[in-house]
Amino acid sequence: MGRPDGNVRISLQTLHVLEAFLDNPTDSLAGSDVQKRSRLASGTLYPILLRLESAGWFVSRWENVDPSSAGRPRRRLYRLTSTGLSRASEIFARFARGVPA
């Protein structure tokens, strides 16, 4: 997956995923939520989430709900780390200046 040093191959699909998180960087989003925002297929989305997580840009945790009382299984939630936030912000700032990431 991603590299621990934070060097991640940035593709257009990766930018779509980061953009979904940058709308509200403190939010924790499940894969289905990211999929709705980024409009990516599951086959593309989950490898990116795992890649960014292993690179340290995301952290993930299980949703703190009781499946029996909620009537649904618990979801895996992803959230931007400070590293991920700074790197993503830097990448989008480069794009804003016209410099490729």
Added chain:
Amino acid sequence: MKAQQDFSGKLVRRAAAAAPPSLSERLEEEWLADLETRRGPVSRLLFGLGCCWAVQSIAREIPLGVTVASAAGGSAMAAACGSHAAQRWPRRPGAMMVIIAFHLLVIYAFMSVFKQPPPRPAPPIVHGRILTITQPADPATPGPKVQFTETHVPPLPFNKPFSFPPDPSPINTYLGKPESVGGGLVPKINLVPGGPGEGFPTAEEFYPPAAKRLGEQGSAAVHVCVDGAGRLTEIPTVAQSAGSPRLDAGAIRLAQAGSGHYRPAKENGRVVSSCYAFRVRFQLRE
């Protein structure tokens, strides 16, 4: 719908089982939870197939523990989401190109079938009439007989060059109304040929003096075309020489001088234009 939901769930479980062992449990729970947010059967099926695709990438990117458990499942499931994901889908662009080319070939075949032009309607059946005028073998019979036959012409064949075979017999088109003779459709034509008429000059008047001095005699056939008033419509020509150019020239001059004095041909009592030949005989008197 229930079966499809079950199928999608099995697909997701199968995909998760093909993931590296360290992620297998987590991915199964995560993907099943996300599958629950999908409502439509097609959407759920696409999600399951996407998980199958995702596990290929995940298995390639994680170097450890690519060995996966081969769970028992149906043949359709095995086809949709293989257990040995990393081995089955290596990074071979050539294989992908073959698959894409195959799909393009199938699409082209379908388009070729539908691009065929619709069959053209069959041409209408043509009813034609062929009239044949044959000259009677017996010259004593006045005028030619016209045999009227009605022929059924079949439609021409499609996309095939068509040529009429040469017909040795002369074919003329008769536009007149056929007469019913003896129960059959045989029109009768009474043709009276033309010739030198009243007031036509004599050969003696146009006997060339040089030919007289040389004692030349003979008969020349002159071809003329005459209208209904007995006038020449073309310059006369020698159809058969008299054996002397002087006599031939005299015959031509006689034919020209006779214009207006020719007897026109008659067809069924009606004067018509016609072409014919007549003889001019030059003979010295004793």
